[in-house]
Amino acid sequence: MARRAGSADLPLHGGRVPPWLGQRMARLGAVVAEAIILEYGRAEFLRRLAHPFWFQCFGAVMGMDWHSSGITTSVLGALKRGLAPRAGELGLHVCGGRGRHSRRTPDELAAVGERTGLDGAALARASRLVAKVDGAAVQDGFDLYLHGFVVADDGLWVVVQQGMDGDAGLARRYHWLGEGLASFVEAPHAAIDGRSRGTIVNLTDRRAMAARRAQIDLLAATGPDGIVRELAARDGRPRPPPAAPTLPHLVLPARHDARPEDVMLRRLHGALAAAAEQGPRDFAELLLVPGVGPRTVLALAQVAELVHGAPCRFADPARFSLAHGGKDRHPYPVPTLVLDRTIAVMKAAVDRARLGQDERLQAIRRLDRQARALERTATGPTLAEFVAGERAGSAGLGGRSVFGWERPPVSRPAAPAPSAGTPSPCPDSPAPHRSRPPPGCRRAPGG
Template identity: 35%
Template sequence: MGGKGLASRAIPEKIGLAGLDEEEARQVIYASKISSKVDNNALQDGYKIYHHTVFFTEKAKWAVVQQGLNQDCGYARRYHWVGESVRSYVLEPHSGISGDRYEAAVLNMVSRQSLDAQKASLDVVAEGPARIQRLLSTVVQRQTTLENFETVHPRMHTALHVKLPRRINWDVVRRLYDVRPASYEELLLFQGVGAATVRALALISCLIYGVELDWRDPIKYSFAVGGKDGVPYPVSRRRMDEVIEFLEGVLERTAVESSTRREALRRLYGLAGQF
């Protein structure tokens, strides 16, 4: 269930009516919420989530698939979460991220390499709003001198989605200071915390305290034979035939019942027939 806009926001209510017991429903709703927070705010790759779907069984096994759009280049990418493989919502939680374009500068705050930055972000919050404002001023001064952001990442000055935010919601920062989140997961879920707050805390942690950030794009798989509408490019029949031949071979070698194999092949040929 899910979709775009209002459809995705109706997910909690629909899960509550799906027949799960109260605790199971709570777990699936939480997975839906935190996955959206992570892919919108903790993984800053320039793609804004616009489609969110959650799948779950009667035993509350769940998966989430989200799609984000980069409005500058017109490309999209998908974020895949499978509940059974998630050990932490804020540490390498994805089962896969697929798209057609590798981004040169991505702030990945759920990477294992950014674990120290998560801890440092919590420490920065505990410094209080006044201290954070002074630290941000220091960061801005460094940005305008030879000691600029290129020392952090060579393409950071051209990647708008990882630049130092111009505006910070200081009311949120004050409330964070009062609450003192106990974990990075709790910080991400705090009402009002968005990409700008996450990025500001990360850059302060990096530029002031020397904590390492992960700027690598975590995209794991990229695949397309083209779109029927010509986006991102027209369908290549030759490439599609090669893909079908490869998938046929995979299905023939898969250890499943003959009826299951025949059904999978039927669906594969049906998909190919759409083009």
Template identity: 35%
Template structure:
């Protein structure tokens, strides 16, 4: 997927007015029904794992392109809409405490659908670890939503916040991506200068070294960490006299250019990680958080000379889809209730008729009605040929 540009998502403290949110819920459900009818459950969920599609969906239902609510409100509206419909797709999790309820909600789905609830719970937890521990970009996760299909298909949409600069960042993960090598279909947010990215292919050798480290006696890791701390202070080590000291090169953590966390080694955590079979198991080790991962990464790079990817992977510009029905805060223009209701009525008619005749045929048939009633140029509603 070709991607260019970045976008900033400022934290907005306002609330969506009830009159608008209720319409968002209705329109969300109608759009998803049509998508499922045309594409099926798996491909519909896959669409939402694409950050560009998600941004377009967010703008179509009336959220602002540049708001942190473009994630939280959109997934909440989608969750509510699908909770009222038997479409074969549900949304679990959400913002704050709702994110913590994700395992419970997955178990509830398992009572209705024949799905592997333990695997889904594991993937939910692993996704959170990826964007909070393996990838450290200065944003703390506060939103975790998972879109799940009755066939076991899933995608994760997460959002973190940077309290210092007052911006948010959204992460998209699709189930068929390699979760340890470039797991994201895209990341929406203002691009920073540096990030610790342990799920980059560049960091592959470092991941292997870190796994070897935790398989040793914990005291050896502690000694390596002591050597790194000496290097941070600029102290000369015995390796200098043996001619084996790693070359001094630019490291963003040592230079002070990147310090969202303070690196540290917890000996008890290292002991618990000894049974990890792979990097996924290591990430899921209880107690292994950003500080320990950062310390292990520094050991791998500075002592064992395995390169780490310090490039910030944020890469999506959502602004091109901001002109559907307007936005909550009037960006790019205020939402018109009459036009919004007209769109809902048309979509409802399309869904009702699609149940009889097929969604795509009815969609094409009613494009002229959409154009006439909304007084839009034909080019804005003409479907793009596949």
């Protein structure tokens, strides 16, 4: 049965995704989607898209602003571009988008129906109904401007759409899951993302059944003029207080910087420990791409968590931004070399798995398990220390943001030669100006 899964506040951000990041997002999004499909099936990937916490983490690991409403547009756009060449093979089709693209959704669904044998007219009707419910039956002050419809060849579908409240500077994301959907007008949402901001009209709530029936009866008995008279008669009467929310809320702040309260550090430390020790030793199959070392394995550990993690693991999207940074330079510029290596390793693993050779894909699964096991005991840098280390080495890792390429730090006098026992830099440590490896490249006590 379709369910409402949670809610979140997303600050509105303008601007566009730069082409250098958009192309990488499309490649990473497609390969993560394919890995999930290979491991768990198409239905599970659609369920992930219907999970608001996972969806936000998905965008954060791609290099988008971890807290922004722009994740919705960019993730759907990346999937549409990345999956289109493989749509026939994967049996997955992404339709719609933002603005004028959203209005083309029914036509795109009709075309999908012609290619696959699905009932395109029924899919188009579902698309229109979903938009009407969130735009009219749920009146919460957010005007819809984005509508994405993802459908599989077996008819399963998910809708992600978003509305904005320009005056408040907020966005609200709505998730629908077609699996088991019994009604478009009674509790149909998989999730509605947005903080409670007072009394709203939600005629899709199960408790509103009497109100829906009363509207039909009133319209049939009195016509539009009678409804106007009834509203006038009720004017000034006290309204019942809104029901207390019973679902978890993902509240994302307007500030750009990621702070310690935004990140579950023990999980970050587990990934760091797995990357520093278990990666180079136990995951040789992951390291065949030139230049891959613990820094890339750290990013792979967080991508692996996206593929294999349980829903409870996605409560802190800021942590996933620590894999590949953010285009706005928060928490640090996107390390394009690391992002490219992550994509290359994942693509090689998925390509071999399609041929029946899944040892690399299984290595990524083991990396996720190892990180989770180590987080119980591993220690490591504070968030500020980790971010400072990434910023210091950003130029050597191809650091880039909407502000341009990162420049190397100003040259300083050479540091004294390390004494015996001083750890050497990690394989993909970015620059020789550091006399110590980046955070996480040493064994964590107890790890």
